[in-house]
Amino acid sequence: MFELVEPIGTVTFSDVPTEAFLALGMRNYWDGYFAGRAAPLGLAPAEVVHAVFYNFADGEVARHIPWVWGKITPQEAIAVRERASAAALRQAIGELADSPTLARIADLATRAATSAPTEGRALYAGLRALDVPEEPVAKLWHAATLLREHRGDGHNTALVTHNIGGTQAHVLLALSLGMRADEFGRIHHLPKAQLAAVIDGLRGRGLVNDNGKLTDTGRQIRERIEDLTDELAAPPYDVLNTDELDELITGLEPIATALQAADN
Structure with missing residues (x-):
């Protein structure tokens, strides 16, 4: 849908x-x-x-x-x-x-x-x-x-549930697409030090490795967020x-x- x-x-x-x-x-x-x-x-x-x-x-x-x-x-x-x-x-x-x-x-x-x-x-x-x-x-x-x-509100709930902030969400999406965070359209304009701090925070949680790539844990977190988003988006169609x-x-x-x- x-x-x-x-x-x-x-x-x-x-x-x-x-x-x-x-x-x-x-x-x-x-x-x-x-x-x-x-x-x-x-x-x-x-x-x-x-x-x-x-x-x-x-x-x-x-x-x-x-x-x-x-x-x-x-x-x-x-x-x-x-x-x-x-x-x-x-x-x-x-x-x-x-x-x-x-x-x-x-x-x-x-x-x-x-x-x-x-x-x-x-x-x-x-x-x-x-x-x-x-x-x-x-x-x-x-x-x-x-x-x-409705789906977007639910997606925000899924992000909050997994303690992923807004800029962090863009970084995870960029990395999942094989892009560097500073290449991604929604955040490429942010100061490099700001982006680096966000990535360091994700690295500290084990979601990003030393090479700036998603870890298995990072991919699993993102998949869980997307699955929960889908689940929360389903109720309108129940009617x-x-x-x-x-x-x-x-x-x-x-x-x-x-x-x-x-x-x-």
Whole structure:
């Protein structure tokens, strides 16, 4: 489900929504990112957004929150994000946007996305408080975003459970992909001394060896985190019976394929 839902939710971070936010006075991509994604939390301070988003380095959120709220309100950001994300999704999937089955798929995805408990899932809860769009493409995007952030909140729980901080999580991911931490897109810009200290901390726990590679223990920790994330992401789909879940999967597959093709 992650592979089918994630491409729909992440159209939010593509060119069309970015340009829509820039047109409203945002200075760069990250202003629009934080305005749109944090908007369901209301006028939460940077410290709260940092805690909920979990994996940004110290100070990164504060470069954008609360500055963006001097240019746009959270309510306006929610509306811009929904409108532009639906437009981006429609553009990317082409004829599938007008498929007679899309409304049914959007309804099934929405049933799943609005069925899970909100306790302990701050960003998911914020999204659940929003109105569900009526237009099918926007409704599908909204459902995918709910499911994505439900999973993300659960992933943060898995990281906390295993005492892995946000920057540490990026280091583990980079090393699992065979990359050096200072090559990885989300953290390559951090000061070398800061990254070295994070890696030293992981080395001290036996998760990274002297050559800067993951140890067996490091790989096992990361696998346990991913397995727990999957387990915690499952409850929304419990509301669907087997036939409905199969129907949802069948309907999402060509959409995910079209989005993948659009990215290439």
